[in-house]
Amino acid sequence: MALAHETTGNPSPAIALGVEGVSHRYDLGDRLLPVLDGIDLHVTPGEFVALLGPSGCGKSTLLRLAAGLEAPTRGTVTEDGTPITRPDPDRILVFQEATLFPWLTVRGNVASGLEARGLLKSQGHRIGEVLKLVKLEGFEEAYPHQLSGGMAQRVAIARALVNDPKLLLLDEPFGKLDSLTRLNLQKELLQLWKEAGFTALLVTHDVEEALLLADRVIVFSDRPARIVAEVKVEKPHPRRRDDAELIALRRQLLETLGVSHDV
Numbered sequence: 001m002a003l004a005h006e007t008t009g010n011p012s013p014a015i016a017l018g019v020e021g022v023s024h025r026y027d028l029g030d031r032l033l034p035v036l037d038g039i040d041l042h043v044t045p046g047e048f049v050a051l052l053g054p055s056g057c058g059k060s061t062l063l064r065l066a067a068g069l070e071a072p073t074r075g076t077v078t079e080d081g082t083p084i085t086r087p088d089p090d091r092i093l094v095f096q097e098a099t100l101f102p103w104l105t106v107r108g109n110v111a112s113g114l115e116a117r118g119l120l121k122s123q124g125h126r127i128g129e130v131l132k133l134v135k136l137e138g139f140e141e142a143y144p145h146q147l148s149g150g151m152a153q154r155v156a157i158a159r160a161l162v163n164d165p166k167l168l169l170l171d172e173p174f175g176k177l178d179s180l181t182r183l184n185l186q187k188e189l190l191q192l193w194k195e196a197g198f199t200a201l202l203v204t205h206d207v208e209e210a211l212l213l214a215d216r217v218i219v220f221s222d223r224p225a226r227i228v229a230e231v232k233v234e235k236p237h238p239r240r241r242d243d244a245e246l247i248a249l250r251r252q253l254l255e256t257l258g259v260s261h262d263v
Contacts (some may be wrong), residue, residue, distance in 0.1 A: 012195035014045035015079050015166040017066055022075035023224070026059055035061050036226035039075070041218065041227065048193055048200040050210035053220030059203040062225075063169045067093040079167070079248060081166065089117065092165040096172040098152035100144040106131070107140040110158045123162075130158040133192060150181035157189070161196065168193075170202040174209070179218060186213060190237060207253050211246050212239050219256050229256045 018039040025034040035058035043049050062071045064070050065077045068087040077084045079091065100109045110127050114120045131137055134154040144152055153173060160168060170189075174182040190213055193200050204210050210217045211233055219229040230251055233239075239246060 003047065013164075013166060014047075014199040016045050016081070017041075017043040017167060017201065017214045018076070018078035018081065019062070019066075019198060020076050020078070022062075022065065022072045022077060024058070024065065024073045025072070025224075036072070037224035037226050039225065039227060042237050043199055043201060045199055046197055047216070048202070048214045050204055050214035051220060052204065052207060052210055052217055052257065053225060054222045054257070055205070057220045057223045058225035059220060060171050063093055063171050063201065063203060066167065067091050067169055069093070070077045089113070089163045090165060091167045091169065092160040092163055093169040093171065094156055094160050094173050096175045098144070098149075098156040100152055100155055101188070102144050104141055105141050106136060106147070106155050109155055110162050113163050114161060117163075126162050126164070130161045133161065133195070134158045134188065148181070149177050150185060153177065153185060154188075157192070161192065164196075165198055167199045167201065172203055172205065175205070182209075187238075189213070194237070208241060211249055211253070212241070217249075219253065219254060229253070234258075 019039050022036055022039040023034070024036040025032050029142060039062065051062065053059050061070075065072050065085065068091060070085045071085065079088075083093070101112065104112065107127060110130065111120055111124065114126075116124050131140060134157055136151065136154055136158065139147070139151065143157070147155065157173070174185050177185065186209060202210070202213065214233055217231045217233065218227055219231070220226065221228045233246075233249065235243065235245060
């Protein structure tokens with residue numbers, strides 16, 4: 001079942017994300033820490049793009065800039081050509097940790113964003129829709145401590161989807177899950193993307209995950225991050241892990257990252 005998109009002046013369910021000449025640094029008090037260096041990236045509406053690179057290189061920082069949580073030190077980040085200057089429900093960031101409110105039920109956590117925006121009365125019907133999409137029917141009244149890690153992450157994704165985002169920013173959302181749960185949630189995320197039509201930007205350290213999900217894989221250097229490679233994945237979904245073309249792309253990406261292809 002696809003989510004019905006709420007029309008708010010722009011009927012498109014997805015946005016274009018533009019990153020133009022973006023550099024960013026953090027002031028640590030006694031020194032400046034550069035994390036991004038001259039990033040240029042254009043993500044088309046409805047595209048699924050994965051970001052790969054060493055830990056701490058700046059991938060998550062780029063998501064924060066796209067979400068409007070920070071402003072770049074230099075350059076511009078745009079939504080459909082308009083500079084991003086603040087957070088907006090059109091752009092939702094899902095973290096590695098589910099970060100649920102422990103005193104709220106599953107339904108209450110999913111509803112929290114709508115309630116904060118004063119939309120619970122008009123759009124509360126969407127809660128049931130997204131819980132069905134993420135396969136959490138029957139758990140509406142459960143509390144976070146009663147959920148597995150995978151179920152908690154489903155709640156976090158449902159909380160994002162209920163706001164009908166046009167850009168979903170995913171910061172290693174499956175990084176702390178067991179392998180079986182991770183594989184299942186990868187499939188579910190892919191199906192949600194196909195049905196809802198949003199633009200997706202995924203940060204991951206898992207080369208295989210990037211190749212199975214994304215239309216394009218962007219490889220970052222060590223900090224301060226620069227884009228050192230871009231790989232298009234033209235295989236239709238669903239993709240097979242033992243596909244010869246994907247295996248060859250995996251070797252290529254690992255070599256770009258400086259890792260032996262025997263890993």
